[in-house]
Amino acid sequence: METPLTLRVDGEDRMLTVDTRTTILDALRDRLGIMAAKKGCDHGQCGACTVLLDGRRALTCLLLAVAHEGAHILTAAGLAEDDHLHPMQQAFLDHDGLQCGYCTPGQICSAVAMLDEFAAGHPSAVTCGQDGPTELTTEEIRERMSGNLCRCGAYDGIVAAVRQVAAR
Amino acid sequence: MIPFHYTRAVDARSAVETVAGRPGAAFLSGGTNLVDHMKLGLATPDLLVDVSRLPLDTVEIAEDGRVHIGATVRNSDAAAHPLIRERYPALSSALLSGASGQIRNLATVGGNLLQRTRCVYFQDLTTPCNKRSPGAGCAAIGGYTRDHAILGTSTQCIATHPSDMAVALAAFDAELVVLGVDGERRVGLNQLYRSPGTSPHRDTILEHGELITGVELPEIAVARHSTYRKVRDRASYAFALVSVAAALAIEDGLITEARVALGGVAHRPWRAHTLEGALRGRPASEETYRRAAVAELTEAHVRPGNAFKIPLVTNTLVAVLRQLAKERL
Numbered sequence: 001m002e003t004p005l006t007l008r009v010d011g012e013d014r015m016l017t018v019d020t021r022t023t024i025l026d027a028l029r030d031r032l033g034i035m036a037a038k039k040g041c042d043h044g045q046c047g048a049c050t051v052l053l054d055g056r057r058a059l060t061c062l063l064l065a066v067a068h069e070g071a072h073i074l075t076a077a078g079l080a081e082d083d084h085l086h087p088m089q090q091a092f093l094d095h096d097g098l099q100c101g102y103c104t105p106g107q108i109c110s111a112v113a114m115l116d117e118f119a120a121g122h123p124s125a126v127t128c129g130q131d132g133p134t135e136l137t138t139e140e141i142r143e144r145m146s147g148n149l150c151r152c153g154a155y156d157g158i159v160a161a162v163r164q165v166a167a168r
Numbered sequence: 169m170i171p172f173h174y175t176r177a178v179d180a181r182s183a184v185e186t187v188a189g190r191p192g193a194a195f196l197s198g199g200t201n202l203v204d205h206m207k208l209g210l211a212t213p214d215l216l217v218d219v220s221r222l223p224l225d226t227v228e229i230a231e232d233g234r235v236h237i238g239a240t241v242r243n244s245d246a247a248a249h250p251l252i253r254e255r256y257p258a259l260s261s262a263l264l265s266g267a268s269g270q271i272r273n274l275a276t277v278g279g280n281l282l283q284r285t286r287c288v289y290f291q292d293l294t295t296p297c298n299k300r301s302p303g304a305g306c307a308a309i310g311g312y313t314r315d316h317a318i319l320g321t322s323t324q325c326i327a328t329h330p331s332d333m334a335v336a337l338a339a340f341d342a343e344l345v346v347l348g349v350d351g352e353r354r355v356g357l358n359q360l361y362r363s364p365g366t367s368p369h370r371d372t373i374l375e376h377g378e379l380i381t382g383v384e385l386p387e388i389a390v391a392r393h394s395t396y397r398k399v400r401d402r403a404s405y406a407f408a409l410v411s412v413a414a415a416l417a418i419e420d421g422l423i424t425e426a427r428v429a430l431g432g433v434a435h436r437p438w439r440a441h442t443l444e445g446a447l448r449g450r451p452a453s454e455e456t457y458r459r460a461a462v463a464e465l466t467e468a469h470v471r472p473g474n475a476f477k478i479p480l481v482t483n484t485l486v487a488v489l490r491q492l493a494k495e496r497l
Contacts, residue, residue: 001172001173001174003174020171020172020174020216021171021172022207023359042207043204043208044204047270047339050270056273057273058273058274058276059200062199062204063199063203064174064196064199064203064216066174067176067199067218099333108304110269113269113393114269120248121248122244122248123247123248123260123264125261125404127255127265128247128257128261128264142403142404143403143404144269145269146269146403146404147267147268147269147271147405
């Protein structure tokens with residue numbers, strides 16, 4: 001069931017032909033050689049494959065490529081501009097927000113989108129009263145980042161990195 | 169994953185006709201449950217009809233005060249919508265208690281309702297499961313039952329329904345708008361889900377090819393003061409052991425209205441009618457809450473692995489009702 005498809009990945013149109021069974025994650029890694037999105041659990045449980053899909057964070061392991069013709073995908077590799085790291089990437093370095101680094105691209109994409117959600121006034125499970133959240137507390141960051149697991153346990157550094165960018 | 173065809177639906181009616189006319193066809197929306205099940209070999213559709221881009225993605229209020237949530241509204245958008253936050257805070261809270269930010273951005277309201285149990289045996293093709301293969305037996309009965317049901321179970325299935333959102337919708341008597349080949353019908357949320365009985369392979373009363381196009385919530389004054397509490401094995405991103413959606417109205421110290429539904433305890437969101445009856449007209453006191461909770465659980469059937477749910481449900485109910493009463497007094 002081969003289907004032709006165009007995906008805009010990190011600012012570049014990429015044309016490919018995929019079997020209907022291909023996830024965006026597999027299309028990125030196996031077909032386009034874009035390795036920033038990682039395959040962790042492949043079942044939507046770990047967050048390592050997180051990218052920004054049309055501006056919102058999403059798990060690429062659960063998305064069928066054929067269902068996303070024309071989608072704009074931004075991976076962690078596409079966040080940097082020329083030689084300048086994205087502030088979130090720099091913050092992860094500044095605060096040791098990683099050890100092995102496997103979950104890091106997903107963490108960074110998730111954190112970037114999460115700050116956008118927070119800025120847009122989206123509630124979370126820890127502050128879901130009528131009024132939007134006003135302060136990005138540690139509890140808020142942990143809740144909003146709970147879809148990204150880090151088996152090295154670099155969570156304290158990750159929270160510190162997110163706080164640094166949020167404070168800008 | 170077995171090979172399958174994919175087509176993007178042009179409108180709801182033709183999508184329904186396509187799926188209804190083909191036993192192996194399935195609707196695809198956010199795909200967060202279905203695609204995973206296809207990877208596991210649990211779901212084997214030969215055609216996916218993608219309904220995720222149908223224009224069913226708005227939250228609107230009607231003149232009579234009913235709020236309509238389109239079936240393809242993403243869980244995150246439903247949770248953040250001002251109408252939901254203002255009028256049904258327990259629903260917003262329940263949505264935000266489920267899954268993760270990434271998954272809520274993909275998962276739709278219709279798909280959330282039709283997600284399937286997270287019973288570990290249902291998802292493991294190497295173990296017997298009556299829900300997966302009718303007549304095969306149930307590995308959960310006599311097995312690991314921490315996540316399993318204590319109310320409305322049968323000798324064939326003790327799975328729980330995993331949705332948080334549906335628990336809040338149950339408390340508010342939501343109605344589903346369902347499109348079939350013969351036209352549209354309305355199904356109460358509390359009539360949608362089945363008890364497992366002797367046919368646990370059927371989660372709902374929907375027929376093959378019927379499509380949920382929206383969810384409607386009646387205007388309920390007390391719902392504005394509702395809450396959702398979820399108890400789980402980790403602080404976030406886990407399914408409920410037990411959850412409670414509740415709303416309470418109190419006048420002169422007496423409970424005048426109560427709406428309560430439980431999650432994590434049954435094959436369906438469990439509307440706690442017995443408890444509601446035991447609260448109504450009684451003083452808003454700890455003793456009332458505890459008695460009512462105990463009354464609701466009279467018929468509970470526990471196993472060694474989930475006997476803890478009796479005190480957990482009781483204490484969670486008491487805590488939620490106490491909190492609501494404190495806010496209303």
